[in-house]
Amino acid sequence: MDGREHYTFILLSALLPLFGVAAAVVLLWNQLVGPADLVIFAIMYVIAGLGVSTGYHRLLAHRSFRTTRPLRIFFTAAGAMAGQGPPVIWVAHHRRHHRVADKPGDPHSPYHDEEPGLKGALKGLWHAHMGWLFDRGLSSDPMRYCPDILRDKDMRFISKHFVWFVTAGVVLPGVLGFAFTGTLFGAFTGALWGGLVRFFFANHITYAVNSIGHYFGRRRFATPDESRNVGWLALFSFGEAWHNNHHAFPRSASHGMRWYEIDISAMVIGGLEKLGLATNVIRIDRERQEQKAVAWEKLGGGRHARATPDKPLAHRPRAAAVGIVDVE
Numbered sequence: 001m002d003g004r005e006h007y008t009f010i011l012l013s014a015l016l017p018l019f020g021v022a023a024a025v026v027l028l029w030n031q032l033v034g035p036a037d038l039v040i041f042a043i044m045y046v047i048a049g050l051g052v053s054t055g056y057h058r059l060l061a062h063r064s065f066r067t068t069r070p071l072r073i074f075f076t077a078a079g080a081m082a083g084q085g086p087p088v089i090w091v092a093h094h095r096r097h098h099r100v101a102d103k104p105g106d107p108h109s110p111y112h113d114e115e116p117g118l119k120g121a122l123k124g125l126w127h128a129h130m131g132w133l134f135d136r137g138l139s140s141d142p143m144r145y146c147p148d149i150l151r152d153k154d155m156r157f158i159s160k161h162f163v164w165f166v167t168a169g170v171v172l173p174g175v176l177g178f179a180f181t182g183t184l185f186g187a188f189t190g191a192l193w194g195g196l197v198r199f200f201f202a203n204h205i206t207y208a209v210n211s212i213g214h215y216f217g218r219r220r221f222a223t224p225d226e227s228r229n230v231g232w233l234a235l236f237s238f239g240e241a242w243h244n245n246h247h248a249f250p251r252s253a254s255h256g257m258r259w260y261e262i263d264i265s266a267m268v269i270g271g272l273e274k275l276g277l278a279t280n281v282i283r284i285d286r287e288r289q290e291q292k293a294v295a296w297e298k299l300g301g302g303r304h305a306r307a308t309p310d311k312p313l314a315h316r317p318r319a320a321a322v323g324i325v326d327v328e
């Protein structure tokens, strides 16, 4: 898949789900949506969401754990079904994002446009959310950013045949719809809800981690970027929205770093580990979090971090910060 095909795909992947949602709203209005459609939507949402969060992001981009070859293929194929791009390209952009987060060269920083005022803020948020996908000039060289993924023949196969996996992400819920209802109309609404409508919601949640997750929310760690923890996005992003924690410790298998920071991907990885299907799971203990928090605080944190009311971890009372008493 070259850049040009990719661009056409991006346009389609932005527009088709939008039409799908419009069609679904009309059907909803006419009460032509059955419980089967919602079940199919949920099943596909979980498969694709975990594919992106556990597979593309934690397994491939950050190597937060290791797993068996069949599971690596399963998670990557599930991630491809989300329609956010081939694994090779997704991982390259993402690793580049971490390398220069919120600095020149970041593919999707909301601070890319420095125009002052509300207009600049909205332009930046749009760029981080979706606008960056339409930048024809943007490319993150996989040879430079993810040679490990390129060397893996399974990853190359899924990347090369990526469009087939996306298509499967529409056909599969259609088949489920037929299986549940026994009608062609059921197959159609299944494909609509489990395919197009699901693309729309799941992808906007991912995009929101990039836009909102670098703009609004709390900062526990004074990382050199603007990443934020966004609690209300955590459940539906499978834990991805603990984005400040993630930028502080990119390799950690768990992005939620307190018991109350719900992180479904981390639960899945922990479950796989118990079953002996995940090994080398990277965990960051509280002491290491604390040490790094103090070190970053000395460096000064992100450019806009000072304006937020929330205090980074290193500013809090020492007893709380080292975990003797948790005041949060």
Ligand SMILES: [Zn+2]
Pocket (backbone or CB within 6 Å): 097, 101, 210, 214, 227, 243, 247
């Ligand atoms: Zn980020």
Ligand SMILES: [Zn+2]
Pocket (backbone or CB within 6 Å): 057, 061, 062, 094, 098, 246, 250
């Ligand atoms: Zn990451």
